[in-house]
Each structure stands twice: as C-alpha cells, then as structure tokens.
Amino acid sequence: MATFHSTRSHTHSYTAKQAIRKGIADDGGLLVTDSLGERQVDVASLIGKPYKDIAYEVLSVLLPDFSEDDLRDCIDQAYGAQWDDDRITPVHDLGDGDYVLELFHGPTCAFKDVALQILPRFMSYAMKDAGGAERVMIVTATSGDTGKAALAGFADAEGTGITVFYPQGKVSHVQELQMTTQRGANVRVCAVEGNFDDAQSRVKEIFADEDLAQALRMDDHVVLSSANSINVGRLVPQVVYYFSAYAQLVESGKIALGDRVEFVVPTGNFGDVLAGYYAKLLGLPVKDLVVASNSNNVLFDFLVTGTYNRQRPFYETISPSMDILVSSNLERMLYYLCEKDTRLIQMLMNDLNHWGAYEVPPQLLQRIRAIFNTGWADEDQVRAMIAECWKEHGYLIDPHTACGYFVMHEMPHDEDTPRVLLATASPYKFPRVVGESLGLDVPESDFACMDLLAEHTGTAAPQMLRDLEQATVRFTQSTSVEGMTEVVRDAADAL
Template identity: 70%
Template sequence: MITFHSTRSTTDSLTSKQAIRKGIADDGGLFVTDALGDTQIDVASLAGKSYQQIAQEVLGALLTDFTDDELAQCVRDAYGEQWSDPAITPLKPLGDDYILELFNGPTSAFKDVALQILPRFMAHTAPTGDPNEKIMILTATSGDTGKAALAGFADVPGTGITVFYPEGKVSQVQQLQMTTQAGSNVNVCAVRGNFDDAQSAVKRIFGDHELAKRIDDQANAVLSSANSINVGRLVPQVVYYFSAYAQLLERQVINAGDEVEFCVPTGNFGDILAGYYAKMLGLPVKHLVVASDKNNVLFDFLTSGTYNRKRPFFQTISPSMDILISSNLERMLYYMSDKDTRLIQMLMNDLNQWGAYEVPAELLTKIRQLFGCGWADEDQVRAMIADCWQKNHYVIDPHTACGYYVMQQMPRDPLTPRVLLSTASPYKFPRVVNEALGWDASGSDFDCMDVLAEHSGTTAPKALRGLEHADVRFTDVVDIDGMPAYVEQAADRL
C-alpha cells in the first residue's frame, strides 16, 4: 500500500485516507508519496474511455487504500448530472491548438473537478477511534477555490467548512458566489489583506496545536484543508491531463506515445503540478508551460532559480492568480531534487525567515528541461481576449487569456499538439471580458453577463446568472490575527 509523508521529513507514514483527512503535515510540509510513478497508466488503452473510467484508473493508482467500490462511488457522485457537459472536461479545437474546458462544473471553475470529489473522499476517511469526530474544512481562496469547496461540502454530514477570501480582491461574481452559499455547516469571512496573507494564516492555524486541542475538546472536531495543499484536492486534477490525451487519441490527432505540450495558467502551482504527476504516471508530456499574470513570481523563479516573495503585490483582472507564495511548488521541488527532504526543509525555512530562497543550479537546469514559463500584463490579457474572439470566435476568461498569450509566444513544433487549460468561465468575469471585446460594460455584472450572452451567442450558466437575486448570508470581515478565533467559533457551531 502506498504511504505518504511530509515534503520536509520522512517521519510520517500515512495512508492516503489519513493524509487526506489531515490535510497538511505537522511540520508544515505537504504530503507526498515516494511511490509516485511506480504504477504506470497504459496510455494506449485510453481512447474511447469515459472521463469516469479514466478517473477510476488514475485515482486507483494514487489512492491505494480506497477500494474499487469506494472509488467508483466517489467518481459516480462527483462527475454526474451537476456537469453541463457529459465529457466533464471537453477538449475543443482553438485554431491550430486545443483548449481543455475545465469550467463545466457547478461553480464554473476548474476547482470543481477536485472539489466535487474531495468531500466524497472525506466521507470514506472516518477514523476508527471515534465515529462521531467531525472535520472542519478550512480554506483560503483567491476567488475560485472558496465557492467550489463550499458547493462540495455544504450540508455534508460530519463536516463544517470555513472559507476566508481577501476583502475587495475577488470579482463581484466570485464574492456573491461565496456570500450567498446555502448550507447549515458553512461559514464565509472576508479578510483584511491579500490571498497570501490569508493562506499563510491558514497554514499557521494548522500548526497551532493549542487551538487544535481546544477545537477537539469543545467540538470533537479536527481541522483539514480543501486547498491544493491537500493531496485529495491535487490528485483528481491529474485525471484531466489523461482525459485530454484520450480525446486527442480518439480524434486521431496523435498516436499512443506521442508527446503533448500543456500550457497552464497557475498561481498556486497546483493545476500544473497535476500535469507533472500525470507525466510521472506515464503520460507523454513534452513540456509544461507555466503562465502567470503580473504577479510573476513563478516566471522569475523558473528563469533565475531564486524564489522571492518580497515584491510588490498587484491586484489584477485575473484575481485567482494574484498569488506570491505558490504552495505546491514545494512538492515539485521535492521530486525534482530526488526526494531531498533536508533541502526542502532548508528552502522553506529560508522562505519563511527571509522571504526568499535559491535552488542549486543543477536543480534549476533539471526543472527547466520540463517546465517552461511566461507571463502577461493587464494590457496583454485584454488584447488576448479580443484576439481569441476575433480569430476563433471563442470567448476566454482573463486567466485563460494569460495562458493564451504565453502560448502565442512559444515556438511551435508542428508535430507536438498544444493544449491550453481553460480554468474558468468568462461569465465569472463578464465586465473585464466585455471591456476587452469592446462591448457594453456599464451597469452591473449581471447586465454584463446579458451583453456577453447576446454578442457571443453563448448562455450564462444558470448558477451565475441567478446570483443577482440571491440573498447574501455572510458579511463578516476580520483582520488576519482574528482568523483563529473565527475558526474556533465556527467549530463550536458544528
């Protein structure tokens, strides 16, 4: 059976169920398995398989203590009627390239792929010691994770969920998606600060053993995470890389074994790390290209080898990527450094203490053989939304536009198909999209949705359009240092 330990030490030996329930290691590291890649997925057998069949196979290779029946039930429940496309993540032609739509789930963002199944995983992780023990899911969001987690965990028995988002730094639609969320076990709170402040505070809360003891004593609850620091959030994202490959095989664009390039808009590095996991499992990935917005800390790292979060923070039109501390990079560094926990511990201490770290030159060389990078500023993002519409009659959101820009800058190998991951529906950012396309962007975000629908010939997702008349349930705002007390109060209500 595959076991998991921290990126920073090998003292833990947890099953996947235990790692998913726990969320983050006691030393602040992220859970990894040294068995990644021992099992290979047969890519030749992918063509013709449904998303659900591919999910069962990929998840079975990574989460070995779940039975086949448990995984089948999780997959069935997660990828059913709540998706607007039966392919779950359909691949569509985009000029000479391809776009993988990851936003057909209930909250119109790629996070749904993982956050529809994570609560189902959690339901199978009940501890043997105390069947009445509850889980409080604790999550910081830069915009999309929060709503997808709330939608996944709302009214799930034995769980509660608390989501923190940076006040004034998400789109109007994203904020309303969270603050109108139904469910007796949900809590939503704005934070005075940016996403990195909120995420760092959440990590500190996980490391606060006195707080954990109080929550356990008072509410019989443990804390866990729905951020991509949780291995149960990361692993389902590996599936859509295989699904993209299966769809290319089916259309006879490639033969089994041919390499593919993926361009991925990413802030926290989870979306692209899933592509690295797919490669480790046998997917023929030629390059993984990191697309950043103006907060281009990953671009600077991948070009210089120095990761430095002490830099200006920009609030951009692609808010879900406004991140300066990319948590999941730690997992990639662990594997790329040949599983050197001491190096990872040292780098993360440097990041914590000095706000920066530098990787050895040979490690950077190895990383750059697989990972490419680029970034787009605000004007370029707007120009790319317009360019994609003019050339392809296809509307992309500002995050996807970062990837579209970077992909246009890359040298093209005519023999290697390129897939752009589209992370959110343009209807989540209708004002920005309309401005970029020269359409009417006055009025409310909902007026903008109607204009977008009329001009593009597409339809606004019901769940987004319906937010206009939904009741706002949550108006709480706290300072960063008020977050632990808020979590404790939320746990008391479980």
C-alpha cells in the first residue's frame, strides 16, 4: 500500500485517506508518495471510455486505499449533472495540430471544479475511516477560482465547514460575487488586506499552529485541512484530464496511440502543470510540459535560471488567478526530480523562508529543463491573443488561457507534435477584459459586458454567471493578514 510523507522529511507516514484529511505535513512540507510511477496506467485501455471510467483507472492507481465501491461513488457524485458537457473536459480542435482542453464546464466555470467536485467526497470517506467523531474545517486562500469551486463543493457537506480567504480588490468582480453570494450554512468568506501570497502564507502558518490545532480539537472537535492543491486530494483528480485529452485525440483519429503530445499550461501555483508531470510518470506519452506565466513571471525566471526569487515586484494583472509569487506545488516537483532528497528540499525551503530565494544545483536544473519548458506574456500580449484567437479561429478564450495561447505560438514547435492548450476558465468570468480585447465599447456593468459579448460573438454566457447579477451578497467581512486566525476560530465555533 502506498504511503505518503512530507517532502521535507520521512518522520511520519500516512495512507492516502489520511493524507487527504491532513492536507499539509506538520513540518510545512507537502505530502508525496515514493511509489508514484511504480504502477502505470494502461493508456490503450482508456480509448473510447467515458470520463468516469478514465477517472477510476487513474485514481485507483494514485489513491490505492480507496475501495472500488468508494472510489466509484466519489466519481459518480463528482461528474454528473452539474457539468454541461458529458465529456467533462472536452477537447476543441483549433486546426494545424493545435487543440484546446476545455476545463470550464463545471458548476463554477473554472478548471478547479474538476478536483473540487470530488475532494469533498474524498474527505467524507477519509473522515469515516478516522471514526467520524471530529469535523473538518477547510481553510483555503484563493487567487480567484479555487475559492468558489471549493465553496460549491463543500457547501452543506456533512461534517465539514469551509473558510475561504481572497485578496481584497485583486480578483475579478465576477469571481468576487461568486464567492460572496455562496449559499450554505457551513461556509465563511473573508477578504484579506493583502495579495494572494500574503493570504496563502498565513494559511500555511495557521496549519502549522499547534496551539490553535489543539484548541480547535478540544473546544470544537474540529480539525483543519486544505482545499488548495497543497492537498493531494485536490491535486490528483487533475491528472485525469490529461489522460482524457489524450484518449479523445486517439479516439478521434488526431493522433495514433503512443504519439507524444505537448501540453501548454497557464499556471501560477504550479499544481495544474504538476498534474501533467504525474500523468507522465504514470505512463502518458508526454513530450514536454510548457509553463505559461503572466507578468508575475517568477516561474519563468526559475525554469530558465534555476533561481527562485520571490523578492520582486508584484503586479495586479488581467489574469488575476495567476498573480502568485510563491508557487507551492513547485516543492513537489523539486522533490521528485532531486531524487527524493528531503534534506535538499528542507534546505531550499528554509532559504526561501529566510531569504526569499533559493537556487537549485545545476544538475537538478538540467533534469527540470528536460521536462518543463516555459514562456510568459505581458498585458498587451494577453489582450492581443484574445483578439487573435477570436479572429483566426472564432474561439473565445479568457485572459489566463490567452497567456498560454501566446506562449504556445511564440515557442519553437515540432510540427509533428500535437499541442494541447489547457483552457482554465470561461471567458465570461472576465467579460470586461475579453470585450475590451475584442475592441468592444464595454459598459460599466460586468453583466452588461456579458450581454454585449454574447451578442457580438454569438456565444452564450453560462447561466450561473449571468444569474450573479441578482444574487444576494452574504459576506462582506474583511481582515488584516494577522486577523485571519481569529476568523478561522470564529468559523470553527459556529460549525
């Protein structure tokens, strides 16, 4: 049976269910398993299968202590009528060997739904195995999309509560409304006076606060866990859509079984592209993984130079979900590519904590560069790509996907290798930016922007986004970074 431990030590080991329940290791590291890649997924057996069956084949390898009945129950609940396409993550053909993997057909119109519709089900089974006496409080920082997707997944889920922090004024209006109008007796949403990295760092400190953990357990019978991709239960469902994309391409005759594919991934926190690396370790024919950044291009600089430096200007961009300078999931990638050297990871993370930067050894950078390529787009380039993709293909993309679209077309390309761009959100989550990029005279209201965009392009705004105009705002609380702990205490008391 696969066990999980911290990227920074082997002090404790956990089953998959225990790792999901825990979220993050006591020493601040992320939970990983050394057996990753020992069992392969039979790619040939996936061709022609529906998404749910592909999910079972992949997740049964990654989460081996879930029984078949438990895992299939989680999958059935997660990928049902709440999706507007029965393929869950369909592939769209742009022509000339380029494809878009659409990850926005779930209930909140963002790629986070793929994982956050199933994580609450995982958590439920993990809690049952733990005896069910305690309740779980999910505490999550979001740069835009994780918050709503987590809220939608955990709202009124038995035995759980959820507290979401988002950077005040640094998410789109639609993203903010999606969170602050969320229904559910067990949810709490709070703005933070700072950026995403400030909120995320504080959340990690909250998880590491042993006194707080003991107080919550004694007073409220509550344990803390995470819905960010630092939680292995959030990360591994994302591996599935890489296999699904490949199976769809083979099934449609676009590629032959065994052909290698390049994936281009817009990412800030590195979880989405790390899932592609996991897929590669499980046997998917991945040629390379391209990390696309926006103006907060800390990942680009790291992948080029081997130096990770968060001591740099922070830019508020039109692709706000990628406005991140501390990419948590990078630590997992480093662990696997440094040959599982926990002492090295501990040293690098200590350097990041104390000095705001670290530098990896040259041989490690060489291994990283053999798998991960990179590029970035500035604000003008993002806007230009939204317009170009619409003009050239009649296909509407959001500003995050546009970062990837720019990088995909700027980098040298082997014409024999198909390229799959991950589309991370509906363009209607950012109607103002998309409308302006198309040269439209956009009105002040984001909802009027949606209507104008729909009229101009002949596309339709997802109903759950358009309905936000009439939704009642439930949460208006804001806090300093230092005050986040008290917000969590209050939420646990009310659970």
